[in-house]
Amino acid sequence: MFYREAGEFKTSYAADQAIFPIAQDRIALVVLVLAAYVGVPLIANGYWLDAILIPFLVYSLAALGLNILTGYAGQVSLGTGGFMAVGAFSAYKLAIGFPHLNVVLVIVIAGLIAAAVGIVFGVPSLRIKGFYLAVATLAAQFFLVWLFNRVPWFTNYSSSGVISAPLRAVFGRVYITGAEASSVDKYLFALTTVSLLALAAKNMVRCATGRAWMAIRDMDIAAEIIGIRPLATKLTAFAVSSFYVGVAGALWAFVYTGTVEPLAFDVERSFQILFMIIIGGLGSILGSFLGAAFVVLVPVLLSNAPGFLGLSIRVATVTNLQSIIFGALIVFFLVVEPNGLARLWQVGKEKLRLWPFPY
Amino acid sequence: MHFLYTVLIDPFVQIAGDPRFFVEVLTGGLLTGVMYSLVALGFVIIYKASRVFNFAQGTMVLFAALMLVGQMEMGAPAWLALGTTCGVMVGLAFAVERLVLRPMVNQSEIILFMATLGISFFLEGLGQLMWGGDVHTLELGIPSGPLTLGGILVNKLDLVGAAVAGLLVTALALFFRWTSVGRVLRAVADDHQAALSVGVPLKVVWVIVWTMAGLVALVAGIMWGSSLGVQFSLSLVALKALPVLILGGFTSVPGAIVGGLIVGATEKVGEVFWGPALGGAVENWFAYLLALIFLLFRPQGLFGERIIERV
Amino acid sequence: MSAEPGERGSDGVLLEVSNLRLAFGGIQALFDVSFDIRRGEIRAIIGPNGAGKTSMLNCINGFYKPQQGTITYKGRAVHQMRSHDAAKNGIARTFQNIALFRSMTALDNIMTGRLLKMRANLLWDALYLGPARREELAHRAFAERIIDFLEIQAVRKIPVGRLPYGLQKRVELGRALAAEPELLLLDEPMGGMNVEEKQDMSRFILDVNQEFGTTIALIEHDMGVVMDISDRVVVLDYGRKIADGTPDQVRTDPAVVEAYLGVDHGPAPAEEKPCISSTPS
Ligand SMILES: Nc1ncnc2c1ncn2[C@@H]1O[C@H](COP(=O)(O)OP(=O)(O)O)[C@@H](O)[C@H]1O
């Protein structure tokens, strides 16, 4: 009985259209944000920040981007890794080429470049749909990664093809990338970026923009007949999605791994992020986060659990087990709950709303 | 300017200068293309009869090859290993029908496609968990090594591959034409809705086509495995079957063959003559880009049925 | 909503179709069909199944491209109108097999119908500030008026895929109305409904026509309804126009009776046949 909407009468459409119409949700969100900004930096150690929380944030952002395209606009993409690479390499080239450019701007411009590339590869979506488009996005994936691998200009002619992210700071002296950057600062930077972009995404999907995307997803013919321009709508989805994914790529290189290398963005990465949104929930902002958390945490659990039980288990075995588990889970979720973890969360909340009277 | 020269002029000069080498490259490409076709064939069989786009076909190739080579490494004779692997592929068909397809009957095509992605990862993990991720050499006594045919150098193994593919296509054509099961499958492919409404049991169709696709995957796995060794990268090679399908159309057996030949030939020629100018490894993406451009002009593929939308 | 009322019954022609021809391979879906729709009237299109009625609507709103003939809308002749241009010019429609956005709520479906009236801007939307917010709220108020009009307040937050058939048809009408159309094309809006639902829907259609002055082209199989609410009726059979006139003229037309009662006429649904004679009026 603590969590409920009854008793809260919305007196205006403005209140009903608010981002979180239920008071308890707003409170929960405030608590969450406080915990993330104050609690985590106080208690989390370097391992937690570097190996779990930062990758979780970066993955969440990429998943959010893909979810906009696939979950909201219904255009399946297997090229996420390629667009992440565009973001990462653009950020690198910009940071090196314009050393005085603020790193925030570097990342934003990198996102915009990724968006432009996304638009180019999104053009075929006018004529092709469904898995045809999925296959076409593989062209983007393989071509882009090949490009960064083979054209030495992108890696500034480094012989190994692996380059490190340069040292850059926000607010003058707070390093958020490069060897000197502290884990907490990097974490806070990633957290802020992801929070702001998640908020923007939430706003877009509940406004006219989002409704156009969903209309195209649910029934493109009807959408066109009521006056939605399919190409423009799909291309906006490609652009926004690729922007998010590109920023995620830039964060991956600058904030998470500290290195820029094409291998990090191969086709397996694309699949991994697609799995996040299937498991987390297609067409759900929250689902992107839940899916990312799940995909980041399962391997951690898998590689640590046997240790707790006193068993030793080989790395290769862990990887294979992961494949098996994710494969099975994908099928499980698609069969049992196509709306993913986000839907399970909602069902849980509805139960809570009725508690302690189950009907 | 120099770059334009190396891309636009030089390759043609090379080709004109040594036509025999060009023919060799082309033949090699065509023969590789046949191997792509073998994988694509499995996709077509399933898609035609059940409208499921089986992304896992490539992994099924790897999985079948791993089952086979794994047992042989443990000392099983080839015939026994082949027998068990066939059994496993049939079992897989039943499992997929029971656990994946049946509960998803009314889902959209794209959801089913994503489910086959799940199957793909599952099989990849399972195969490597059982047999390890190293490179296994598959030795079935299939002849290999270079051979000169009319002055042109080819690999014997590729020739065998072409012969096998030819046999397979003929066998499939005969099967579809002359057996009662084949006729049912054709009816389902022609008019899905009608066939189902007159009582062709969908479950049976699914099991049959997945079994067939599994066996085709085994054949493809043997051919690919004999030439490259059985290893994870096989499933990536098998991804090449996707552009093949786009070129050939998802529902056409001849399309799978022609598409495979086109992809194999163009990517090999592109790699050898244009690769150096572009930085090499053009093969990685060439087929996909070709398919993408092709899609813009003929979305239904060379032999596919045209889709007319209605409301 | 638009199109001044009072013009009803006047001779102002809103849309004119002349010599339209459309074929799919060997099938002639429409053959030399000509007729017009006057401003403010309810124009029924009837005919047995497969007569080409839906194809006619599809041509009018640019979904099918006729091989021959012209469509003159508001005095301008168009050969190839694209669907979204038709929508922009004030043509809205519903579909024979409901084409709602199934996973979106009833409210969102109706709001989507207003997209053409909105100047959505990605950046403002992302911030949900200023114009985006004001616009959302203004259009929300309009959508609520439609919801009240169609009496679907209780289901506005439910994904339409979960609604019963009759309500879905209503939401679809709401989505079309949201565009404030001048010409509303309704493809079997009462198909598959029970008597009560049909009465409700007839009432809505009449109200839309009378209160907002919206011109309506209506495909319907239930002759009782057609006779009751339409001003003029055009009858198609095998892609040809076989009759055109007031309900009374059409009902007694021998060609129409023949088309509906003819024995060799393929799969016309059983309900159509008796309707023609049992019409109350
Ligand atoms: N997209 C299409 N492709 C092929 N044939 C079509 C298509 N749309 C309509 N037809 C054919 O055109 C004829 C008229 O169909 P339709 O306009 O739907 O009839 P009605 O709405 O009067 O029942 C039918 O024979 C139908 O099969």
Ligand SMILES: [Mg+2]
């Ligand atoms: Mg119709």
